[in-house]
Amino acid sequence: MPRRTMIEAIRDAMAVAMKRDDDVVVFGEDVGYFGGVFRCTQGLQARFGKSRCFDAPISELGIVGAAVGMAAYGLKPCVEIQFADYMYPAYDQIVSEAARLRYRSGGQFTAPMVVRMPTGGGIFGGQTHSQSPEALFTHVAGLKTVVPSNPYDAKGLLIAAIEDPDPVIFLEPKRLYNGPFDGHHDRPVTPWARHDLGEVPDGHYTVPLGKAAIRREGSAVTVLAYGTIVHVAEAAAAASGIGAGFAPLGA
Secondary structure: OOEOOHHHHHHHHHHHHHHHOOOEEEEEOOOOOOOOOOOOOOOHHHHHOOOOEEEOOOOHHHHHHHHHHHHHOOOEEEEEOOOHHHOHHHHHHHHHHHOOHHHHOOOOOOOOOEEEEEEOOOOOOOOOOOOOOOHHHHOOOOOEEEOOOOHHHHHHHHHHHHHOOOOEEEEEEHHHOOOOOOOOOOOOOOOHHHOHHHEOOOOOOOOOOOOOOOOEOOOOEEEEEOOHHHHHHHHHHHHHOOOEEEEEOOO
């Protein structure tokens, strides 16, 4: 089975979804020709054309607002906010429009859209490239929030998110793009190419949204975690010798 970084798994998920469904479109700042600041969309425009993968103006409000309109009329936009820190101008569109569309229209319209955002710290990005705003979304009725912790889940969760009939916020921990981080800054990161969860099947598969995975059984305590903290908590439990069971949430 091929091994992929989380970047490659996310890119493959979008390619699989775009190949299966012509209604899936990908757009955002620099996602077309340039392939995204982290190269998650690299090659998609060349493969699927400029009408399916294209660049957007530097306007998060405009990107999400356009996606809401596209989704209401039957397309399935998967848009990228270049960093989660920049989502605040689009927050009202996400919360007041995308999340409410099914309810306010009495089921006549839905918003089958995904908003992808690199999130979190650990890459020395400073105050405007290191925020983790997931709590602002998890309390909003009508939204699903996903934070993967490894490449296998990232691909399966993103495909499931694109196929979901309602809006999904897909947060990608930047610290995990190239390998799991165990909380020790002085240790080299094990690349996903040498990690079991770096094995990512070709083709279509999904990981269910909203369902925890039991990563390890424990006898003393259960740890619920997501994203980067899954690996940090596992390393802490191993170092302490506590019999902790791990259940990554949406991860």
